[in-house]
Amino acid sequence: MKQLAFMIETQLARRHEMQTQLWEYNAVIAVATLLCISVTSIHAERNPTMSRNTKNWFHRITAAVSICAIAACAGGSLDGSPLPPIYNTIATVIEFSVAPFIAIFLCGAYDMDKSLRVALGVAICNSVFQICAAPFGLVFRVLPDGSYTRGDFFLVYIAVLIASILFALASALMFSRRFRRRDAATLAIIVMLVSIGCIARWINPNLKTTYICVSLAMLLFYLHNASLVEQSMFKQIDEQIKHYLFTQQRMMTGLAEIIEARDESTGQHVVRTANYVRILAQAAQKSNYHSDILTDDYIDMMVQCAFLHDVGKIAVPDTILNKPGTLTDDEFEIIKTHTTQGGRIIESVMGEI
Numbered sequence: 370m371k372q373l374a375f376m377i378e379t380q381l382a383r384r385h386e387m388q389t390q391l392w393e394y395n396a397v398i399a400v401a402t403l404l405c406i407s408v409t410s411i412h413a414e415r416n417p418t419m420s421r422n423t424k425n426w427f428h429r430i431t432a433a434v435s436i437c438a439i440a441a442c443a444g445g446s447l448d449g450s451p452l453p454p455i456y457n458t459i460a461t462v463i464e465f466s467v468a469p470f471i472a473i474f475l476c477g478a479y480d481m482d483k484s485l486r487v488a489l490g491v492a493i494c495n496s497v498f499q500i501c502a503a504p505f506g507l508v509f510r511v512l513p514d515g516s517y518t519r520g521d522f523f524l525v526y527i528a529v530l531i532a533s534i535l536f537a538l539a540s541a542l543m544f545s546r547r548f549r550r551r552d553a554a555t556l557a558i559i560v561m562l563v564s565i566g567c568i569a570r571w572i573n574p575n576l577k578t579t580y581i582c583v584s585l586a587m588l589l590f591y592l593h594n595a596s597l598v599e600q601s602m603f604k605q606i607d608e609q610i611k612h613y614l615f616t617q618q619r620m621m622t623g624l625a626e627i628i629e630a631r632d633e634s635t636g637q638h639v640v641r642t643a644n645y646v647r648i649l650a651q652a653a654q655k656s657n658y659h660s661d662i663l664t665d666d667y668i669d670m671m672v673q674c675a676f677l678h679d680v681g682k683i684a685v686p687d688t689i690l691n692k693p694g695t696l697t698d699d700e701f702e703i704i705k706t707h708t709t710q711g712g713r714i715i716e717s718v719m720g721e722i
Contacts, residue, residue: 413591418598426478430587433471438580440464444517454511461517462503466496469529471583472537475590488536495529527571534563537590555593562586618673625676627683643675681711 413419413427444460469492476485502508507522538560566582625639650671654663682690685707689700696704 416595418602423478426474427591430471430474433467433474434580434584434587436467437464441580454513457511457517458503461509462499465508465526466499469495469533472533475537476540478594491529492533555589559586559589621673621676624680639676639679642678643672646675647672677715680714681707684710
């Protein structure tokens with residue numbers, strides 16, 4: 370009897386130790402998962418390139434992964450526990466009901482609104498099915514001793530989960546194509562992470578690494594989304610700058626043509642002067658004079674400015690500007706003021722640009 374009592378006591382002590390280790394293991398898994406998704410959520414909230422709608426979707430993803438990770442770790446810790454099986458059942462139902470929403474919420478972050486409604490409908494039907502099937506043990510069973518086993522309809526949950534993951538990947542590909550870029554390497558790593566987490570869990574239900582892999586995949590999804598959006602924004606900014614520079618050049622050229630139209634004696638003087646400036650500047654550039662300043666962009670700017678060198682003539686009366694005879698001393702002094710008048714006009718119009 371003493372030997373039997375000792376064996377029972379030893380077995381109970383070992384079981385208690387294993388249960389403690391399981392709680393510690395699941396706690397570490399849950400904390401690591403929550404830390405990863407929290408970093409993603411905080412960074413998304415502070416990202417100025419993301420719309421409020423996209424940020425809200427990432428917050429929903431964070432909430433869904435958090436719920437699933439806590440439920441999975443709680444259910445794993447309750448396996449073989451002396452507590453009533455209902456606690457393990459509730460934790461598993463919560464995980465199986467919420468898990469497909471993670472991938473679908475990722476699609477929402479990619480603005481796939483039309484397809485999203487159908488996917489959400491499927492995920493909601495899965496949640497209703499999980500809740501209704503739990504009392505009958507159709508998807509999973511929690512035995513009286515607290516252990517977990519899979520039911521006859523477990524593959525239904527797996528099918529819904531795989532479909533939601535494939536839907537998320539398809540959305541990522543469509544989103545990438547929208548910006549004329551397909552980051553195959555990133556998507557391959559995401560697929561690998563999710564596959565490793567899910568396959569490991571399916572092979573051994575005690576391995577609770579699924580949501581660490583999912584949280585890492587979510588982080589990569591976020592980086593993929595952010596890089597595509599930033600790339601699009603930079604492209605738009607570059608196009609706007611080019612359009613602004615083109616508009617500025619046309620305005621300067623048009624203003625110079627208006628001034629030259631008033632002066633009947635010059636005859637393409639402004640255009641020739643701009644060409645001379647380009648020729649001289651390029652020659653100086655080739656001879657390494659002021660090579661640190663005479664870049665191609667700087668020469669283009671000099672040529673544009675050359676179109677405005679006579680803009681001050683707009684302040685000179687037509688009677689003096691187009692006088693056929695010799696100018697008097699007073700008239701010549703007025704003509705000479707076109708340089709200072711031009712400087713004043715340019716400073717007034719472009720001084721703050």
